[in-house]
Amino acid sequence: MTRIKRLLTRPSFAGNAALLASSTILGQGLVILVQPLLTRMYRPEDFGLLALYTSILSLAAVVLNLRYEQAIQLPKEETEARNLLVLSLVLGLGSSVLIGVAFILLRQTLSGWFGIMLPVWFAWLVLLGLACVALMQAGSMWALRLSRFGVLAQTKFQQGLWQALGQMLPGLFSLGSGGLILGDVLGRLGGVHALVRLWPRTLQGITAQSLYHVAHRYRSFLIYGTGAALLTAASFHLPFIVLTAFFGAAAMGQFSLSYRITTIPVTLVAQSIGQVFFSRAAAARDTPALAQLTERTAAVLFALGLPVFGALWVVAPVAFPLVFGANWDEAGRYAQLLAPYLLFSMVAQPLSNLLTIREWQRGLLAFTIFELLLRMGAIYWGVTTQQMYWAVVLFALSSLLVALLSMGLFFRAAGASWQGFWLKVRKYVWFDLLSLLLLWGAGYWLKGWWWVGAAVLVVFLLLLRSFVEIRREGLE
Template structure:
């Protein structure tokens, strides 16, 4: 019986490996696979560092401190990606470096201006705004928010330049250094001051550390490149890439609100501790997305831009990348669905078992969000950002409504998370299919010229 079972397992393993090899064949051009492996390995080591430190850090600070950090992260994650009106995302697209460098300078200019404006508005209306949003816990941290946004702009520009130049080994190396330094700082300072302030300050400093390390390595790598003195007018670039501020910036703002809704609603209805459970659950589930999903997305973005310029089929590449992620993601997300509460209780302590219940439902949503990486990356390349904005708005209304139903009518945090997650899974499936169809239509037009 064991021999037969062993034979079956071996046979199935060979079939899976053959399927993976087939999926990868479409990406053998250039160094796609090597770049994905480089980014993924760096992120994996960084995540492993985080996992090793997590049992200690969660015991030092506790759910409430993580809940306040989660509220801070929710607010900054809504504003941060749009502080430069998403112009940094366009840095990858131009054919020549002159246009890309001008876009980078333009992005920094907008980011600095926006951060100053936010600083003024928070000084005048910050307390009233936080009270309106039921974020009173952030009153002591108002002054930090503009600095975080400013650093976020610099980091976005730096990361997009690395993606454009395909300096993925630098990204991998810095990700490891950043994780190690930040986690050591959390433990070291937590022994003396185990409060939310330490976590928030270190999160902000982490943005600066990441940017500085990346910038230093970029200069070393590109020191022999010819400097480009000529720059294009900001006005012409703003016009050429106007679909980013018009469509993508609002989409990311709405998407940021959608992602932050559970955090805000849990804080409002059930207190900071419930938000802390959500933070830890979301952090663990984001690991596969960070290790593999984002790695594929970062490398896929310049690859798909090149493919479209070279008259390749965008739909074919998106479909293959999505199938590859579907196979890879089954194990980690399926494991959390089956054993979430036991894993969290054993890893973080018995007081965190409820976070495992949250994660069990959230895994459904995050699995399909993991799969949509290629679809989301191809959207600006095929000029479908208007569609993406409309889709995200509809998603916000649906998921907010279901979150309210769970929290208000059922008075259950688990029900709220379940409804929010199931709707997220269904909407992501719809998004993937819609984008693939739009890619096929785009291919017909692009290949006909």
Template sequence: MKLSEIRKSASQFVQDKLSKKSWFLRAAGALAGGTAIAQIITLLALPIVTRIYTPKEFGVLAIFISILTSFSAISCMRFEIAIPVPEKDGDAANLMALALVICLAISLISGVILLLAQNHILNFLGNQDIAKYLWLIPVSIAILGFYSALQFWSVRKKRYGAIVRTRFKQSFGGSATQILLGWLGWGGAGLILGYLVNSAAGILGFGRQIFREDKDSLKKIRLKKMREIGGKYIKYPKYSVLEVLATNSAVQLPIIIMAASVSSTEVGFVLLASRVIAAPVGLIGGAISQVYLSSAPKNFREGKLVEFTLYVINQIIKIGAGPLCFLGMISPMVFPLVFGNDWRRAGMLLAWMTPWFLLQMIATAIAMALHVTDNQKAALGANIAGFVIRAGGVGAAAVVVPSIASEVYAVSGFLFYSLYLATILVKLDINFISLVKAVHKNCKPLILWISVAILIDVLLWSAS
């Protein structure tokens, strides 16, 4: 090969790499930018919301979310997460239709179960305040399931603008509803209905766009094809249903345990801390994870998934680690000023949760790697272990030392995501040295963020 040809090939390779990275950053940036606006709206509303509602009312919302989240994640039997995977849009459309039909069925079944076992459920929860809202659970399951399936289709089609608009509608609609209903004196009902508005916003927008732009794909939906495609992707419900049940139960069951053994007020503090720290995690990790999901199948087929995954981890550390650590370090001093003195405890809990959410931001962004590479069994095993660590740890703390149950909840979250991230890296054959080499150059911004946080804490402490 001539020298000029080698130069041309090398130049083309570099351009291709830069083009791919530029596309990735543009796509992630678009999602992150739109999500940032949505998160800012939510965060600006929170100081108002926390002065309208009490920590105990936040606790009722936390219990409602815990019940709902535990079941809504399996409302489509996990077929929805497979929607971006098929090469043909027709196959993906049949997967989407299958997910929606299953969602309706599970919503109806959950309604029957709640109707027949309401008293037993309330006794288990140890909280009678939630009784008047249980009937909303089946409706909410259908809402969340439909939204998830339609969003995964939009991810497949790389419609990031539609996703951004949806997030704006969710944050504005949910926050406005909670403030209005709280001002009218609706109490816990205002928080719950605002949460549902937040969850439902965007379904009609997604639906209209799909019917308008994807008619050819929708025409290929057939009952027989739905059964065939369901059999082809049976690994998703076979392994991922138990996986996500273990994952969500590991997060939500401790909330229920704390509500029953400690107080609704304590889980109200946990909920506020989680909402605030989830803002940067959702902003950065959520945006990158959706771009990763839309590109991981193609990179896997081309043998580039390891390289792509390391690049994604590198970007998360570069963009997200510093702001998250900064937030965790200043929260104990800042929370009473922003949300009121009643919420000081929530600021302390956010500091405890920071290591957990840092690892969660990385692990969830690349979690689909296990599904793309057919390592659903590994994902299931890690999540079952996580359930034991988290629910077992909080359960033991609630019995022995209830006063530290929330801190144990935070530490157990860190342990679980350490395990889950290690599982992903092992299955992709990424060793620790390769990981360190990929991210070590991005430690300088992290040190700067930490230094600024220390300075702010010192100034606030001196002024108090």
């Protein structure tokens, strides 16, 4: 019982999560601040090509390190973990070069598939971006093992800062989509720069035989984890590629802006809490504390997400044209459609590490096959309507269903329950929903910036109340 209590109540969980979240807020806050300027410097078509670029990187990212970076947290022996780090780095850089060169050689063919002529510089930036992703994935897992949350915080801040500056400066010279993509690459380089100093300075204890040993010991991450992760990434990012091919870069630009802006709360909170949760859950995996930790973490995420995404659902169609310019009204409608899915995705994403901790790679693979079929089926149905709006509706509904089913799977892996989760969040649900209903009604009297300002105030007050209740109940 003493061990369970210590795992659940030690203040480092809240402190480390707050450190990562605050640094992410600072870094991504800069990215958010420049968005209204970027949407006036660049066209929707430029944002559409950026969305295609990031989707390609995200799809390839899951196979770069062959998922061995996910195992770095697990060994008790430091030497074994160091071997996993080196293995992940070697595989990651090698895969980046192979995929990047293939992309360069097949650029013309891929242009036909995507329905967009891809410039030569686009292909080379794919190679560079993949290398940055591979280094960041392995480096971040190593920093987590060392509990160097300060370095992870610096990584998030530098990535946001370099990206914001890298996209703003080319925009002043009207460089088009190349400026947006170059800024994305610079942001990734900024993240890598912060992680490099944590890597071991010696290769002592690392041989070809030891690398083979850890590759074989954790082969389930390669055999099942890589396939599952690739299918999961495909279910998220193939829709961007398919929608670009069928509806064009301009329509994709509208959707990608709404998706990037609305997922910022997920990035700010869920990823930061998820990294700390991974570290804590790995330590608690063989104790009853894992179920309690999972329910409490899910409750905190839901309590923080409901005010944000609830208000987004209410005011997004009005807020987007005001903030980003009159050309982005479609993005506001798409953001409203995505809000319910993103609320539950914010809860589910950090908990996904439970399957890695429990080494449920086979179950994860089976679920992700279902996830991909469901999402792509929804997109196919949407394409047949020949209307981008209905394609986004079906994508959002299928994604919401996936998020709910994912939560059920993760609860099962931890031994947690929906009942335990509901008991912890019900007091937030009724109060927040009533407040959001009043905000919706206020739209009959408040217009434009006044209504958006009222929404910001409501979100601030509801989040403040949630923070107070979370601390009072000891959920942090």
